[in-house]
Amino acid sequence: MIGYTMVGTNDLNRAKAFYDPLFEMMGLSPCYEDEQVVSWGDRHDETVPRFFSCHPYDGNPASVGNGAMTTFRVPTATSVDALYEIAIAGGGRDEGRPGFRPERYGDKFYVAYVRDPDGNKLAFACYDGRSTP
Template identity: 65%
Template sequence: MIGYTMVGTNDLQRAVKFYDPLMAEMGLDQCYRDHLSSSWGRKGDDTFPLFFVGHPFDGGPATVGNGVMTAFRFDDNAALVDRLYALAIKNGGGDEGEPGFRPQYGEGFYAAYVRDLDGNKLAFVCYDAKPAVEE
C-alpha cells in the first residue's frame, strides 16, 4: 500500500550520517542519493516501499508535524528493536520511549521511539514479540 515515506531535513549530509547505520542494521540498501534527498529500500525491487530523507520540494525549511511518525515493523525481533534504539541514541537521536512491551497496543507489541536530528519521530516495532524466558 505504501510506495514511499519521506521526512524532511535541513542538513542532508548530517541526516544521511544518522540514517545510514540504522538502515544498514535493518538490512536496507541506499537506493538513491542526490543533493536534495536520499532513499533506502531494496535495490532492484520497485515493489518494496522506500524511506526518503530530504530537503522540502518547495525550498523552504523542513518542519516537524505534531502527531507525525514513521514506524518500521519487524517480525518477532525485539532484539533488533533494542539495537536500533541504541544506535539512534548513540548517533544523536532523541529518546521518545525506551524499548519495551506496550500492552495497551496489543499482546506482543514491543516498541521503541526516537527522534532523528531534525526532530522527526520514528518507531521501531514488532507486533508479536515474546517475553524473555527467565531461567
C-alpha cells in the same frame, strides 16, 4: 500499500549519517542520492517501500508535523533494542525506551520511539516481541 515515506531535513549529510546504520541493520541500502534527497530501500525490488530524507522542495526549512510518525516493523524485540541504541548513538532523541506497551497495544507489541536529528518521530516495532528468533 505504501510506496515511500519522505521526511524533511535541514542537513542532508547529518540525516544520511543518522539513517545509514539504521537501514543497514534492517537489510536496506541506499537507493538514490543527490544534493536534494537520499533514499533507502531495496535497489533490486521496487515493491519494497522506500524511505527518503530530503530538503523540502519549496525551499523553506524542514519542519516537523505533530502526530506524524514512521514505524519500521522488525522481526524481533532484540532488533528493536539494537535500532533504538543505534538511533540514540547517532544523534537521535529518546521518545520512549524499548519495551512492551500492554495497556495500549496488547501484551506482544514491543516498540521503541525516537526522534531523528531534525525532530522527525520514528518507531521500531515488533508485533510479537515475546517470540524467540
